[in-house]
Amino acid sequence: MGGRLHGGPSRSQVRAAEGPEVLAVGRRDRFFIVITTFNRAGYLSDLLDSIAVLDPAPEALVVVDNASTDTTAAVIGAAQDRLGALPRPIALHHHALASNVGGAGGFSAGVERALAEGAQWMWLMDDDVTAVPGAIGAFGPWMDKYDALVGRRYDTSGEPFFWQHNFSSFLGLHLPVRGDVFAHSNEFSTNVGCFEGMLVHRDAVASVGLPDPRFFITWDDAIYGWLIALKRPVMYVNEFVLHKVRAQRSVDLLIRHLNDSSDLSRFYVMRNRGLVAQYLRANGCYNPVGFALGTALTAAKELVRLVFVEKTLHGTGKLWAGWRASRPILADKQWQPMPELDL
Template identity: 50%
Template sequence: MSSPHLAVVVVTYNRSAYLADLLRSATTLTTAPWRVVVVDNASTDDTQDVLAEAAGWFDDGVLVNHRLATNTGGSGGFCEGTRVALELGAQWCWLMDDDVEILPEALERFAPAMERFQVIHGRRYDFDGSPFYWQAKFNQFLGVPLPYGLRKVFDDEGYAITNSGTFEGMLVHADVVRTIGLPDPRFFITWDDATYAWLAAQHTDVVYMDAFVLQRKREQQQVSLGVRHLNDGSALFRFHVMRNRAHVGRYFAEYGKLNRLGFALGTVLTFAKEVFRLVVVQHTLKGLGDLVRGARESRRIWRDPSWRPMDPAEVPSGPRG
């Protein structure tokens, strides 16, 4: 059985072993995806060899190998992958990183939600097999996603309405992309997925469903805070987590939802959270400079008169020709 016009969109960069495992898991789906679009972000390892071998695991034309000339980050990869999928004729894009595996009955578990909603997240297992806590909502005043907390998350039908999301498993209907535009490549990494789900939530319901569809495979250094885990972060992440606050704020402003005082407080809290991450998870203060540089770049983006949101008119309407 196949899933009509559902494209799995994977972004990968120098993690060929994880990618191979992910692609193998896609072959075990009891409902086959219509396409598997892999965006290779200019990897320098053996990713292309893995993709050449994996082409034989799927029916002709299912695996689409789309290599980029430069590394555009996760944001640029998902922008390009979504564009390619829609050009091919995808009705749904299931966006995911390369360090997950798909559970065999994932698409059957999505099917009831796909009858009702246009932006859907399933649940994930962590690398150790435990449920991964990731449900969050954007706090409108602070402009940051916060955990739901310990109260009941899902309703009696197994859904939770939210306004945030993640590209580690966000399933998006093509109509939503044509309404809000492609994922914004300017983020490079971080805040891009949460913001994209927030944009979608201004037009339609964004939901989590109480069904497991993915398992994370990459082990990370982390500390449990009860309602959530705090993972380690790279220098690149620290820079962009502060820099991209400006992109988030400008999207809020476009929709008339920006409270400047509250958003400034949210930015201070974001900085404090990243210092906490450095000290508690990574046991260092090296990295403060990355945060400061990101904050400085954020101010430049705030002042940029040429800044515009992504243009829905640039979204492909369907197959070319």
């Protein structure tokens, strides 16, 4: 296996004019992968296998186990032994949670743990993907310039997965961008994130705080990318770094694909509109008329998903329940965003 990703000698030792020996950290050093998993031991095993052959390799992994009840713990234990026995060992930190706090809570805990372990870069991903062998090296040139990156993904059939959006603060909604965003450049400036492969530097995390666990699932990554983009560039780059491995039903809407969902997601996609509104308010971007329109468009998209992808109307009650649950959040005068971090 090749060396770790670095711009010069990794962790070269330097001596201060007066004082103890310290370690110099290069721009590309201390690369961690942060995975959130829940009851998908089979998918997780495949992902960890793909990480074992990454070249360059990460320094460490943090696997957040959202109180799984399947064989996830055994899979993580076996991977710890395997990764630790590599010629260049990769540390695997098993971060077990007492309860399922959703993807949002998992990534919040995972980023916090990675920072505590000394991470400089954190590549965030769900458990139902696998890594492209040269992915970390592919990120390298952009890591020298930016603090927040999203790479491209292959879908389950090996074709490019559509992901190119911009967040409209007027609507409180991320909208697909038409056309080939890489027609004239290998980088596309966006203002949303995606926790299925977003790479963030500790400086970006410090500026906006940890991912907000109050989202539980959905909207958390979009808002996190938007918050970062208010302070520094977020770049979607023309490098394929992940494979999606979980097959989903979908419908082609020409501009984008719409995948199947779940009642849990339907509830939270509407409930979390309250959190989206609060973040807009906190940053002076909330327009009640535009936001109401964005909420209506969100509900309409979910109805289209039900009818054309899942071919049912069962689930509309979850949309209504989620919208009702969003109202107290939106009306909360004491609400505060996640605090910045002093790193």
